[in-house]
Amino acid sequence: MMRGCDFLHLKFMRGEGIARIFLIAVLCLLMTLLISCSRGRERVFRKSKILMDTIVTISVAAESEDKAEKAIESGFAEIDRLDRMLSFFSESSELSRINRNAGVAPVSVSPETLEVMQRALYTSAKTGGAFDVTIGPESSQWDFYKKKKPDDDVIRERLSLVDYRQIQINGIKSTIFLPKKGMLADLGGIAKGYAADRAVEEMKRRGIRAGLVAVAGDIRAFGRKPGGSGWKVGIRNPRAKGKDDEIMATMELDDMAISTSGDYERYFIVDGERYHHILDPKTGYPARGCRSVTVVARDGVNTDSFSTGVFVLGPEKGLGVLKEMGFDGVIVDSDGGIETTPGLRNRIEFQRHS
């Protein structure tokens, strides 16, 4: 091999046209062989499961179904484990213990719960309180199935219980305390993104090179698909009329996470007014200003929480926060106008609908 190389090298250096072309051709062939050999015969395997009260779909690139299955199951197991700690609706979760002990005593929590709460407070601080996990007393009053809106005085009364700045976290003792009786923490706006991150870490530990974890619409991708393309993600059209126009834009994720908050996920319309589930912590009413916000960043814990915070802030302030954080995103405002951060402009492809 060495001699062959030297020979070609000599010819190359002497500028002989044919040798140059030949060398380049051999190099190309070698590259192709190397790439396809190192990937083995990888294929994409995909599996879904209902966890965290939603559909979780995990895709992995693997050489065997056995390896894929084991890795995917480890991802599901991690998400399930986190759900048991962070679920608002499960009585045995650490979150529920924290809520039951509001105004009573600090509660010992696992490192994961502590971490989620710390990340939540970080997002709260960066969005000026537009994202606030203590929204529980307000959000629990809305019923989107029965299409019931709480009375205005109920909304007003409970506002004083919504204040992330009052959450007391003790990092040394690993405890969390809600100081006022009636305070309720709801991690619904951050837990899915966090779970997606952790599931990805689990699968990487199992030797998976590339994959995608989608906890409903909170998605975290890593590596590239066999064949070299990135994981392709569609962004939902907030006013889709059917299956044909359901996707507004697509983009490829390169080791990034993406989340979307929208006014169409849970809502009802009364007297021509849309009441949706993303409440403004300052007023207790659904935030106006945006139809949907999509955030792209390295971690799901950020894309999840910031998509909610930016939504509440509205297009102008929201874009400012994205810029400050170095995140990318797409905002569809209340009139349907679309704004994209500069970093996405060449990476996102908007679909044209007739």
Place this chain on the structure above:
Amino acid sequence: MALLLASLLSLIFVKEVLPHASEVSIEVEGKVLYRYPLDGNRLVAVRSRYGHLVVEIRDKKVRVIDASCPNRLCEEEGWVSRGAIICIPNRISVLVGSPGKGDRTVDAITG
């Protein structure tokens, strides 16, 4: 609701194979229990530990009726010719493969 239902454009089992064109696949608690061609009309009563529903296949479309879940979002989805109808409380999923256009234009949907 829509995000949950439409975000699943692929299979719920570990195979690389897509649902065959024109195939309806019904899963109960994570396992595929029924598979029918999209052609041909039929009613399938599906039961899980959590409840029941009926899947109707007619004129190359599928819908869920008679669901025992409290919110009946699966019923509200109406007729679908591709994609999925998921009844989360009952842990029952109905997947419809489709020919042509391509189910796999995206790997996932956010929103």
